[in-house]
Amino acid sequence: MKAYFFKRLIAMFITLWLIITGTFFLMHSVPGSPFNEERTTNEAIQKNLEAYYQLDKPLIVQYGNYLKALVKFDLGPSIKKSSQTVNDMLGRGFPVSFELGMYTLIVALISGLILGVVAALRHNGIIDYLAMSIAVLGISIPNFVMATVLIQQLAVNLPIFPVATWSSPQHMVLPILALATGPMAIIARLTRTSMLEVLTQDYIKTAKAKGLSPVKIVFKHALRNALLPVVTVLGSLAASILTGTFVIEKIFAIPGMGKYFVDSINNRDYPVIMGTTVFYSAILIFMLLLVDIAYGVLDPRIKLHKKEAK
Amino acid sequence: MEKVLQVKDLHVSFSTYGGEVKAVRGVSFDLHKGETLAIVGESGCGKSVTSQSIMRLIPEPPGKIRGGEIIFKNMDLIKLKEPELRKIRGANISMIFQDPMTALNPTITIGEQIMEGIIQHEKLTRAQAKRVAVEMLTLVGIPNPEIRLKQYPHQFSGGMRQRIVIAMALVCRPDVLIADEPTTALDVTIQAQILELFRDIQKKTGVSIILITHDLGVVAQVADRIAVMYAGRIVELGTRREIFYKPQHPYTKGLLQSVPRLDAEKGELVPIPGTPPDLFSPPVGCAFAARCPYAMEVCDRVYPFKTHLSEQHQVDCWLQDERAKKLVSSFK
Numbered sequence: 001m002k003a004y005f006f007k008r009l010i011a012m013f014i015t016l017w018l019i020i021t022g023t024f025f026l027m028h029s030v031p032g033s034p035f036n037e038e039r040t041t042n043e044a045i046q047k048n049l050e051a052y053y054q055l056d057k058p059l060i061v062q063y064g065n066y067l068k069a070l071v072k073f074d075l076g077p078s079i080k081k082s083s084q085t086v087n088d089m090l091g092r093g094f095p096v097s098f099e100l101g102m103y104t105l106i107v108a109l110i111s112g113l114i115l116g117v118v119a120a121l122r123h124n125g126i127i128d129y130l131a132m133s134i135a136v137l138g139i140s141i142p143n144f145v146m147a148t149v150l151i152q153q154l155a156v157n158l159p160i161f162p163v164a165t166w167s168s169p170q171h172m173v174l175p176i177l178a179l180a181t182g183p184m185a186i187i188a189r190l191t192r193t194s195m196l197e198v199l200t201q202d203y204i205k206t207a208k209a210k211g212l213s214p215v216k217i218v219f220k221h222a223l224r225n226a227l228l229p230v231v232t233v234l235g236s237l238a239a240s241i242l243t244g245t246f247v248i249e250k251i252f253a254i255p256g257m258g259k260y261f262v263d264s265i266n267n268r269d270y271p272v273i274m275g276t277t278v279f280y281s282a283i284l285i286f287m288l289l290l291v292d293i294a295y296g297v298l299d300p301r302i303k304l305h306k307k308e309a310k
Numbered sequence: 311m312e313k314v315l316q317v318k319d320l321h322v323s324f325s326t327y328g329g330e331v332k333a334v335r336g337v338s339f340d341l342h343k344g345e346t347l348a349i350v351g352e353s354g355c356g357k358s359v360t361s362q363s364i365m366r367l368i369p370e371p372p373g374k375i376r377g378g379e380i381i382f383k384n385m386d387l388i389k390l391k392e393p394e395l396r397k398i399r400g401a402n403i404s405m406i407f408q409d410p411m412t413a414l415n416p417t418i419t420i421g422e423q424i425m426e427g428i429i430q431h432e433k434l435t436r437a438q439a440k441r442v443a444v445e446m447l448t449l450v451g452i453p454n455p456e457i458r459l460k461q462y463p464h465q466f467s468g469g470m471r472q473r474i475v476i477a478m479a480l481v482c483r484p485d486v487l488i489a490d491e492p493t494t495a496l497d498v499t500i501q502a503q504i505l506e507l508f509r510d511i512q513k514k515t516g517v518s519i520i521l522i523t524h525d526l527g528v529v530a531q532v533a534d535r536i537a538v539m540y541a542g543r544i545v546e547l548g549t550r551r552e553i554f555y556k557p558q559h560p561y562t563k564g565l566l567q568s569v570p571r572l573d574a575e576k577g578e579l580v581p582i583p584g585t586p587p588d589l590f591s592p593p594v595g596c597a598f599a600a601r602c603p604y605a606m607e608v609c610d611r612v613y614p615f616k617t618h619l620s621e622q623h624q625v626d627c628w629l630q631d632e633r634a635k636k637l638v639s640s641f642k
Contacts, residue, residue, distance in 0.1 A: 202412040208367060209407075210427040210478070211400035220426075224417050299417055300462040 008292075012285045019281045020070070020274070024063055027273050034079040034268045053079055055270075066274065075278070076271035080263075086275035093257030094279075096166060097244030100256060103176045104241050108183035109234070115184070116191025117218065120226075123196060131188065138185025144247045147178035151251075164253040175252045179245060183237050187230055194226040201225070227298055235291035239284035314485050314518045315341040315364070315403075320378035322356070322363050325371060329590045333359045335542035336378070341486060346512065346519040348529040350565070351539035354586060357522045360539070361488045364520075365405055366395050382486070401431040404479040408491040410471035414463035420474050421459030427481050446477040449514070450507060469500035476507065483515060490522045505531050526569050530554065535622060538562045541587050541597035548623035558617075558625040560602045596628070604629055606637075 033055065035046050050056045054065060069076055075086035119131035154174060155163040161173050198204065199222055207221045244258030257276070264272035295302045322334035334356040341347050349357045362368045364380055366387060380387040382403065387395070399405075404427075407413040415423060424446060425439040434442070440459070447455035450473040463471060472492065479487055489508070493501040509532055512519060523529060529536055529550070536553040538546040538561065546559040557563045564582035584601035587593055593600070599609035608628050617630035628634055 202407055202409060203415040205367065206405075206407060206413045206475070206478070207415070209365060209399055209405040211396045211398070211430055212426065213396060213430075216426075216430075221415050221418070225415070301416055301464045 008289060012289065015285055016278070016281055020067070020278055021063070023274060023277045024066065025059070027270060028059055028062075030268070032268050034270065053077075053270075070278070075275035078269055078272050080267045080269045080272075086271050089260055089272065090257060090275060090279055093244065093255065093260060096254060097249070097256035097258060098242050100166075100172065100175060100179065100249075100254060101238075101242035101244070103172060104179040104183070105238055107176055108180040108187060108237075108241075111180070112184040112187025113191055113223075113230070115188035117195055117223065119188070119192040120195035120199060121214075121218065128192075132192070135185040135188040135192075138181040139189070141181065143178050143182055143245070144251060146181050147175070147248055147251045150174045150178050164251070166252070166254045171252075175248055175254060178251075179241065179248050183241065186233060186237070190230050190233060191226060194229045195222060198222045198226045224298055228295065231291055231294045231298065235287040236284065239280065239287045243280050243283055311345075312343040313340045314343050314382070315520075316379070316381040317341075317360070317364065318379040318381065320360065320363060320380065321376035322359050322368065322373060323376050324373050331589050332376075332592055333542055333589060334363065335592060337539070337542070337544050338378075339537055339544060339547060341518050341520060343485075343518055344512065344516045345534040346508070346521055346532050348521045348523060348533035348536045349539055349544075350523055350526065350529055350536060352524060352565075352586065354589075355539045356542040357524075357539050358490055361405070361490055361520060361522050364486075364488060365399055365403055366390070367399075367405070397431070400427050400479075400484070401482045402484050403486040403488065404482070404484040406472075406475050406479050406487065406489040406492050409495045410468055410475050411495065413475050414471060416463055419460055419462055420466070424459075424474070424478050424481055427478060431482050442481060443477075446481050447474070449480070449511065450474070450477045452477070468496055469503060472496060472500075472504055473507065476504075476511070480511065480515065480517070484517060486520065487517050488520045488522070491524070492521070493528055494523070494525065501528070502531075508532055526566065538565065541592060542589060543597065543626065545598065545627070546623075546625045548620070548625075552620065552623045556619075556623070558619060558623075558630065559598075559627050560604055560629070561598045564601075596626070606634065 033050075034053075035049055047056070054062060057065075066076070073087070075090070078084045078086055078089065081089075115131045115135065119128040119135075122128045151163055151174060155161050162168075162171050165171055166175075204217060204221055207217045212221075244256035244261075246258040246262045248254070249256040249258040257279075260272055261276050261280075263269070264276060317340075318338050320334055320337045321332070324331045324333055337356070337360050339347065349360065351357050359368060359373075363375055364387065366375075368375075375388050378388065382398070387398070390398070414420065421440065421443055424443040425436070428434055428439045428442055429436070443459060444455045447458060452458055452470060452473055458466075463474075466474065472495075476492075492508075493504050496504060505528060508519060508521075511517065519532075521529070521533060533550050535547065535549050537544045538553065538559065540561050546553065546557065546562045548556075553562060554566065557566055561582070564580075567580040568582060570579060582601055587597050587600065593610065595608070595610045595612055596602070596605075596614055599605045602609065606628060614626045614628045614630070616624050616626055618624050619630070629638070
């Protein structure tokens with residue numbers, strides 16, 4: 001097991017390095033620079049700025065410097081917001097995004113699983129159609145539409161929840177709902193499909209022939225086998241939800257890290273682009289590792305490591 | 311002889327887009343205590359549907375039990391509600407399915423899968439249940455049962471898994487064991503071992519077995535009585551000796567002739583020409599008439615009466631009628 005994790009760790013670093021390298025050179029190949037603005041800056045000032053941020057050096061040197069800093073977990077300064085470092089930005093934004101994301105994931109997972117299981121058990125019945133209609137709506141309605149509808153109905157028309165900002169539990173309800181519908185729908189549809197398949201398996205018939213109750217059959221025998229495909233999507237879903245979403249955070253004025261992704265690209269704020277990408281990739285890679293571990297826990301046939309020699 | 315289970319005039323249908331398939335059309339038989347009754351017939355003759363109906367395991371819908379009675383311990387299983395059925399399934403009547411590779415849940419240890427049945431039906435602690443499970447694994451011939459309990463199905467071979475499935479079915483000491491093609495998915499040497507195990511278990515526990523199979527070799531080894539099914543009906547029923555040595559129904563004869571024999575004069579097998587009838591609209595008369603070399607006009611029109619040839623032996627065939635016998639003898 002130790003050897004397995006060591007191997008995985010190395011593979012993770014190589015993956016991350018490839019992502020860093022790719023992003024770095026792609027980013028610099030995009031025309032424009034942080035100082036390309038409407039009003040032209042004095043050439044001398046621009047030269048000075050570039051020298052200050054070391055943008056005048058050859059690309060390969062810049063790349064080397066970036067990697068050197070990264071090893072010390074230093075993501076560099078923001079060019080546009082010169083008083084802040086990228087580490088500050090992520091340090092402030094991520095906890096908020098993570099909190100929102102965590103609750104969203106929990107809500108999406110629980111409601112998605114319930115919808116999916118119930119739909120599968122009432123296959124082709126009214127409940128199935130109802131659940132799947134909800135799921136299709138959830139997938140097709142973009143979350144910014146969902147967010148505005150929720151604000152209109154539950155904050156303006158019926159002032160139950162606050163309209164925006166982020167402080168008390170009441171503030172969290174609407175953004176969580178808006179953010180959770182999409183993932184919930186995906187999870188519900190996947191769960192339904194995979195439950196339907198599992199329910200036709202012979203071992204479900206065996207369980208019935210033993211006289212087990214439907215509740216036991218579903219939870220003990222069916223659900224666990226049906227979860228594998230759900231866990232697969234959950235990894236990437238979790239990574240994207242936990243690192244914040246631009247639109248929802250913007251609509252609800254949540255101080256998460258979602259906005260940095262978009263702002264940094266518009267501004268060609270090179271260190272921030274790199275910082276957010278590296279951070280997102282690291283989280284994604286970590287989630288995929290968790291998914292692989294979850295596979296091994298759910299299905300004993302999946303071995304993470306080679307059998308130890310006896 | 312004590313009757314453990316009585317099936318009377320069972321009718322089972324499945325509704326499909328094409329219409330209603332009448333899979334079982336009036337099956338009746340008794341199961342005696344401690345015997346092995348084999349139900350044989352080709353694919354689609356209704357033998358599995360019959361057996362699954364006894365446990366009420368056919369999916370409803372699309373399946374539907376249209377009529378008949380299944381009497382077990384003075385109860386009609388057809389009239390029972392789900393919760394009552396659950397108390398019988400696994401406890402009094404249990405079932406072994408065809409493919410041991412898929413009949414076990416891959417994500418649960420075999421110990422847990424064996425124990426959950428006892429825990430469901432009898433008020434035992436986990437420790438007691440475990441002891442019973444170990445006992446059962448020993449009974450079905452699995453070495454090191456304590457260690458094996460903690461393993462998962464994929465760590466066992468096909469034959470071992472079938473032994474586990476059998477242990478699982480026997481764990482509550484049922485009165486009736488229904489084995490649906492229990493050896494079909496196994497290779498021949500393992501088949502012999504499993505059949506030996508069935509005989510051994512029957513001797514030790516006195517369980518009555520309904521053995522569903524299309525393999526006459528298996529039947530010859532373990533069955534006390536044999537029911538031959540064709541197109542949803544039992545066409546001939548008798549002791550093993552009667553069916554193998556004095557088959558009366560042309561279908562039974564055809565079935566026996568289509569089995570490879572070492573002592574046959576010709577090297578060729580004699581297949582039964584034609585295919586079974588369409589069960590969407592089964593024939594009014596004898597369903598085998600269209601393939602039967604002895605078919606008479608009456609066979610197409612009226613289903614033959616049951617003729618009792620001995621205490622055990624019964625057959626549905628017009629050839630048993632006095633008039634037909636006279637006709638046949640007049641040709642000779």
